[in-house]
Amino acid sequence: MGPEISGLLLALGTFSVGFVSIGPNILAIIGTSMERGRGDGVRLALGVGTGSAVWAALTVAGLTALITAYAGLVIVLKIFGAAYLLWLAFKALRSAATPEIGLNPQSARGRNLFLQGVAIQLTNPKAALHWIAIVGLGLGQTAPLWVGVALIVIATVLSLTVHVSYALAFSTQPVIGFYRRSRRWIEGALGLFFTFAAYKIATYRN
Secondary structure (H helix, E strand, O other), rough: OOHHHHHHHHHHHHHOOOOOOOOOOHHHHHHHHHHHHHHHHOOOOOOOOHHHHHHHHHHHHHHHHHHHHOOHHHHHHHHHHHHHHHHHHHHHHHHHHOOOOOOOOOOOOOOOOHHHHHHHHHHHHHHHHHHHHHHHHHHHOOOOOHHHHHHHHHHHHHHHHHHHHHHOOOOOHHHHHHHHHHHHHHHHHHHHHHHHHHHHHHHHOO
């Protein structure tokens, strides 16, 4: 497997595990689906997924240009990405060690839920930091254009699919109950993955 493919897969893996870590975007989708029904939840989820696509395009385009102009930025990006992933690992492992955390999502308000979903994602600082770490894994100074394009397209499809799946699934009580029972195992696995990803981004050479 070439370095471009391995870097792309690692970046997509890091992006994907973010769906399991419950943040304000997913909480909004869960709350809206529970309170207002699947249709409104799906509309909000489509907006969140679109917001992810915007973050992907902006981050890939901006950081690719900077990496091309300043080769030393790759090292800074690696350090930042590794530190951010270690912080996520710490939060996940701390959550796993906590016996019980309530799941009390708030429903989105208003009519235009799609635009609200876009706004929720674009104003989420975690999304920006997460994407910087993702691009640090997937792109390097010599990465071809197709790697960045593939990262944007695949991540967008994944984001739309998974966020809509949250809207559909969390309109049912059995799914909510399963998450509450399995939360500590999920958070523990996330902590281990983020630790591994931090190691890979710190030692990865492209």
